[in-house]
Structure formats: structure tokens, C-alpha cells
Amino acid sequence: xxxxxxxxxxxxxxxxxxxxxxxxxxxxxxxxxxxxxxxxxxxxxxxxxxxxxxxxxxxxxxxxxxxxxxxxxxxxxxxxxxxxxxxxxxxxxxxxxxxxxxxxxxxxxxxxxxxxxxxxxxxxxxxxxxxxxxxxxxxxxxxxxxxxxxxxxxxxxxxxxxxxxxxxxxxxxxxxxxxxxxxxxxxxxxxxxxxxxxxxxxxxxxxxxxxxxxxxxxxxxxxxxxxxxxxxxxxxxxxxxxxxxxxxxxxxxxxxxxxxxxxxxxxxxxxxxxxxxxxxxxxxxxxxxxxxxxxxxxxxxxxxxxxxxxxxxxxxxxxxxxxxxxxxxxxxxxxxxxxxxxxxxxxxxxxxxxxxxxxxxxxxxxxxxxxxxxxxxxxxxxxxxxxxxxxxxxxxxxxxxxxxxxxxxxxxxxxxxxxxxxxxxxxxxxxxxxxxxxxxxxxxxxxxxx
Ligand SMILES: C[S@@+](CC[C@H](N)C(=O)[O-])C[C@H]1O[C@@H](n2cnc3c(N)ncnc32)[C@H](O)[C@@H]1O
Numbered sequence: 139x140x141x142x143x144x145x146x147x148x149x150x151x152x153x154x155x156x157x158x159x160x161x162x163x164x165x166x167x168x169x170x171x172x173x174x175x176x177x178x179x180x181x182x183x184x185x186x187x188x189x190x191x192x193x194x195x196x197x198x199x200x201x202x203x204x205x206x207x208x209x210x211x212x213x214x215x216x217x218x219x220x221x222x223x224x225x226x227x228x229x230x231x232x233x234x235x236x237x238x239x240x241x242x243x244x245x246x247x248x249x250x251x252x253x254x255x256x257x258x259x260x261x262x263x264x265x266x267x268x269x270x271x272x273x274x275x276x277x278x279x280x281x282x283x284x285x286x287x288x289x290x291x292x293x294x295x296x297x298x299x300x301x302x303x304x305x306x307x308x309x310x311x312x313x314x315x316x317x318x319x320x321x322x323x324x325x326x327x328x329x330x331x332x333x334x335x336x337x338x339x340x341x342x343x344x345x346x347x348x349x350x351x352x353x354x355x356x357x358x359x360x361x362x363x364x365x366x367x368x369x370x371x372x373x374x375x376x377x378x379x380x381x382x383x384x385x386x387x388x389x390x391x392x393x394x395x396x397x398x399x400x401x402x403x404x405x406x407x408x409x410x411x412x413x414x415x416x417x418x419x420x421x422x423x424x425x426x427x428x429x430x431x432x433x434x435x436x437x438x439x440x441x442x443x444x445x446x447x448x449x450x451x452x453x454x455x456x457x458x459x460x461x462x463x464x465x466x467x468x469x470x471x472x473x474x475x476x477x478x479x480x481x482x483x484x485x486x487x488x489x490x491x492x493x494x495x496x497x498x499x500x501x502x503x504x505x506x507x508x509x510x511x512x513x514x515x516x517x518x519x520x521x522x523x524x525x526x527x528x529x530x531x532x533x534x535x536x537x538x539x540x541x542x543x544x545x546x547x548x549x550x551x552x553x554x555x556x557x558x559x560x561x562x563x564x565x566x567x568x569x570x571x572x573x574x575x576x577x578x579x580x581x582x583x584x585x586x587x588x
Contacts, residue, residue, distance in 0.1 A: 139165060139185050144195055149176045152231045154239070154548065156219035156577035157191075167192050170286070171213070173223050174231070175201035203227040208260070209298050216286035218299060218575035229253040229571060232579040236547045236569045244551035246564055253569040253579065254434075257426040262574055263300040265423040266337040267390055268308060272322030272330065279312045279322040281335060289325055299575065301339050303346055303374050310371060311335055311350075318364040323353055331361070333383060334390050338415055341425040342407040345376035349417045351391060353384050362398055369399035377401040379417045391418050395477070403481060408432055411460050411489050419478035420454040422580075427572045431582060432461045434568065435541055438584065439514060440465045442539070446513035449535065451501045456482035458516045458543075459494050469494045470512070472504045505531035513538040523549030529556050533587060540585040545572070550581055562587050 139145075139162070149158035149172045158172030166189040169180050177199035180192035207213075207221040220228045229252070237250045256262055268281045271291045282294030293312075296305050315322070315332060323330040334351035348368055352361060357380055365378040377400030383392030395402070395417045403414040406421065408429055415421040422428035439446060439462050450459030450471035455478045459471035471494060473479050479498040486494050497504055501519075505528060515536045517524060523546065524532070532540060540557070544550035554564050565584040572580040 139163065139182055139190055141182055141185060143182045144179055145182070145192075146177070146179050146198065149174050149178065149201070151234060152220075152577065154235050154577060162190075165190050169194060171219075171222070173201040173204050174227075175203065209296075211292060211294060211297075214285060215283045215292045215294060216288075217283045217297075219286075219577055221575040225255070225259055225574070228575065229255055232569060232571065232577075235577070236567060236579060236581055239547035239551040240554065240567055242551075243548055244555040244558075246551070246554060246558060248554075248564045249566045251566060251568045253571050254427075254430055256424055256571045256574045257430070258424075259574045260298050261301050262424045262426060263297075264339045264341055264425050265421070266297075266300050266304045266308075266335075266339075268294070268335050270322045270332045270334060271324065277316065277321065279315050279332070281308050281312050303344075303372075304337050304339065307337060307346060307348060307368070307372060307375065308335060311348075311368065314367065315364065318367070319360045320364055328353070328386060336381075336390065336417065338404050338417075338421070340404040340406050340415075342412070343376075343405055344374055345404050346372070346374045347402070347404045347415075347417065348375055348378045349381050349391075349395070350378070351381045351383050355382055355384050355394075357382075357396060357398070365398035375400065376404060381417060408457060409436070409461055410464075411485070411491075413455055413457060413460070413485050414481040415455060416477045416481050419475055419481055421457070422572060424572045424574070427570050427580070428457075431543065431570050431572075431580065432457060434570075434582060435516065435543075436462050436465055438541070443513055446538065447510070449512040449515040450518075451505075451515065452518045452520070453482065453496075454478050454518075455485060456494060456496055458518065459496075460485055460489065460491055462516075463491050463494050466493065466514075470497070470510075471495070472497045472499055472501050474498065474500050502528045502531065505535060508535050511535055511537045514541060515539075516541045516543065518543040519549075521546040521549065523553045526556060529553060529560075533557065533560055533562070536587040538587065540583075540587060542583040542585060543580070544583070545578060545580050547579060547581060550583060554583055554585065557585055557587075 147160040157168040184191040280293040321330040323333040336349040445467040453471035453473040456471040459469040
């Protein structure tokens with residue numbers, strides 16, 4: 139097979155990258171923007187010993203699962219790879235991605251349940267992070283997601299997966315920044331002011347926190363004036379913060395944030411508790427699915443334990459810990475982000491929760507020094523999952539079950555494999571649709587520590 143060759147093939151399934159997978163002459167072929175059961179003529183764009191990449195030249199017979207995407211930008215914007223696929227079938231694809239990871243990477247014969255759908259599949263995204271750039275000649279600010287597999291900003295004026303107010307605020311920033319002498323970031327030259335705009339919207343109150351991520355180490359008058367102008371222009375904006383990130387990095391937020399106007403947080407209600415979410419503290423982007431997951435974990439604990447002692451590790455604003463505190467004798471929560479820990483402490487006080495102990499610490503360091511045993515350990519690590527040392531400590535401090543919450547099926551499967559090799563037994567995996575129309579999926583695994 140050679141680059142440029144055209145062949146016909148049928149798509150079998152979707153890979154965790156979002157590309158369709160087909161087979162031809164013993165090679166696996168990855169085809170962008172394709173759907174299982176599509177019959178396609180494709181052009182080979184890259185070849186390796188075991189696999190090749192291809193682009194669609196012609197859809198000879200479209201899959202029954204294709205549908206019209208509701209966003210006109212779907213093909214150019216890299217955010218919603220699966221939006222041209224029927225939503226119920228998207229859920230089947232995600233189940234298969236989790237199953238493939240658990241069975242192939244994890245080597246585990248464990249039940250993966252059907253994916254629990256998102257209660258809302260439009261306007262679900264309550265955290266928006268747009269990279270900013272500017273046009274070469276007219277110096278117009280561009281704000282949107284990157285084109286697939288690139289760092290080229292697609293200027294997005296309307297995005298149906300986020301609340302409408304986000305489009306309005308971003309358009310305002312796009313049009314008015316220039317009046318305050320604020321330029322867009324040039325990634326190649328590492329020049330310009332505004333790198334990202336981050337918005338956090340409360341489902342509960344409708345209020346919006348605006349975070350301007352700037353290529354600077356300290357604030358300056360033009361920026362402060364612009365922040366105040368944004369704050370005064372929208373009744374929904376409850377605060378405007380500036381985050382300083384002058385590093386050459388793909389990480390969006392720098393370590394320092396200043397609140398310029400209003401509050402540095404939004405308030406969000408989850409089940410029966412009200413949380414404060416700040417500029418740099420983690421909270422799930424889809425609050426409706428998040429509530430389903432928190433409810434699922436709380437119900438599971440209520441059904442299977444009486445007055446348990448619970449560890450909430452990688453706790454963020456201690457969301458799991460505070461929500462399950464009603465069903466627990468005691469909760470110990472551990473998180474390394476200072477802002478999240480401060481807000482968690484304020485939430486505990488404001489909700490009159492008496493049985494949650496909060497630590498600002500690295501999880502592994504905390505586990506190593508922990509002498510207590512826990513009936514339940516909730517693990518909700520970042521995408522990279524846990525280290526072997528952390529899993530060893532988890533086995534030592536758990537006397538009942540681990541509830542492992544993960545946004546990455548591959549690292550979840552790797553970590554479940556490790557725990558299983560040490561004698562633990564995975565009961566089941568329950569996926570949830572947190573990131574509708576993308577290939578990403580959130581899962582909760584219940585593990586018995588024997
Ligand atoms: C996926 S988030 C989960 C947050 C929280 N459980 C929730 O549902 O909102 C992972 C969290 O782990 C924190 N984190 C990452 N590495 C950590 C470490 N080594 N020790 C403690 N916390 C860590 C991050 O700051 C982040 O808040």
C-alpha cells in the first residue's frame with residue numbers, strides 16, 4: 139500500500155482517537171470522520187508496517203447511524219468528532235471503547251454496563267476554554283477551538299454545546315479587547331497578551347466567572363480596565379479573574395490567578411449541597427452528568443455500607459466527599475490544588491458539614507503516612523491515572539471497596555489490571571456520557587479489595 143492510493147473499505151468500529159477503523163490486506167486503516175458500517179472510497183495519507191491513515195474521497199454507502207450534525211462548524215472545529223453520528227449510537231461506541239480498554243489493556247473479563255446518557259446533549263458544556271490568536275494583517279482577535287490535529291484557532295461565534303451566554307461574552311471580548319490595547323496571542327512568536335478565555339457557568343444560578351489567561355507575570359492597567367468593563371457589561375458575570383501564564387507550554391492556566399472584579403468563584407448546587415468553584419479548581423464540565431455520577435456513588439454507598447469511613451482522593455473541591463458525607467461516619471479528603479482546598483473548606487462550613495476532614499497534600503505522600511483503614515476509597519485521578527506506588531498504598535489502606543472514577547478508559551484499565559493482579563476483584567464498570575459528541579467517556583469502576 140502506498141500514500142495516495144485509493145481503495146474501498148467498510149468501517150468496523152471507532153478507535154479511541156475518534157477515527158473509524160477498517161481492515162485491508164492485513165493492515166488496520168484509520169479513517170477520519172467516518173462511522174461504523176460506512177462503505178467508503180478513501181485515499182491513503184500515511185502508511186506504517188501495521189496500520190495506515192486515510193481520508194474519505196467518497197461515501198459510497200453511508201452508515202445507517204449517520205445523522206446531520208446540528209453545528210455548522212462540526213467539520214472544521216475539532217471539538218465534537220462524533221456529532222454526525224446518532225446520539226444513541228454514540229453511546230454504543232463509547233461502551234465499546236471502554237470494553238476494548240478493559241478487555242484488551244486490562245485483560246479483565248468484567249461487565250461494562252450500558253453508558254448512562256447525558257440528561258442534556260446541547261448546551262451541556264459549562265466550562266469553556268477558548269484559545270485566542272489574532273489575524274496577521276487586521277489584528278482581529280480569533281477565539282474558538284483548534285482545528286483537528288492542529289493549533290490553528292477556528293473562530294467560533296456560535297457553539298451549540300455550551301450555554302448561549304458564553305457565545306455572547308466571548309464575542310464581546312473578541313470585539314472589544316482591541317479598544318483596550320489587548321492583543322491576541324501568537325503561539326509561534328510567544329508574543330501578544332491574551333492566550334485563553336476560560337468561562338465557568340453555574341447551572342444553578344446562571345452566573346458566569348470569566349478568566350482572562352494572559353502572557354504576563356503581573357497585571358497592568360489596560361487589562362484591569364478591560365476586566366472591569368466586561369464585569370460591568372454583563373449582569374450574568376459574577377467575577378472577572380486574570381490568570382498569569384507566560385510559559386512556553388500547552389497547559390492553559392498558570393499557577394497565579396488574581397480576581398480583578400466581583401467574586402473569584404461561581405456557586406453550583408449538586409444534589410443537596412452548594413459548592414464554590416474557582417478559576418483553577420477542577421469541576422466536571424457537564425454538571426448534569428456530574429450530578430448523575432455523584433448520585434450513583436452516593437446510592438451505591440448507602441446500599442452497601444452502614445456508617446463507612448471514606449477516603450476521597452484527588453478530591454478537587456471535595457465534591458464526592460461532601461456529597462457522600464450524609465451517608466458516611468467520616469470522610470477524609472485529599473487534594474493538592476490550594477484554591478480547591480480553600481473552597482472545599484468554605485463549602486463544608488457553609489453546608490454545616492461536620493464529618494469531612496480536608497487535607498492539602500499530594501495523594502501519594504498522604505497515603506504513605508496514613509495509618510487508618512478505610513471502608514471505601516474513592517479515587518478520581520487526572521487522565522494519567524495512578525502510579526503503582528499509589529495503588530500499592532490503596533491496597534494497604536482499603537478494607538472494603540475502591541470506587542475508581544476515570545475520564546480515561548486506557549489508564550483505568552491499566553490500573554484495574556494492577557489491582558486485580560494483587561488480588562482485588564473488579565465488580566463492574568459503569569460508563570457515563572460526560573462529553574457528548576466527543577469520543578471521551580467517564581467511567582466508574584467498583585472494585586472489591588479482598
Ligand atoms: C479529575 S479531578 C477530580 C476532582 C473531584 N474528584 C471532582 O469530581 O470534582 C482530579 C483532581 O486531582 C487533583 N490532583 C492531581 N494530582 C494530584 C496529586 N498527586 N495529589 C492530589 N491531588 C491531585 C487535581 O488538582 C484535580 O482536582
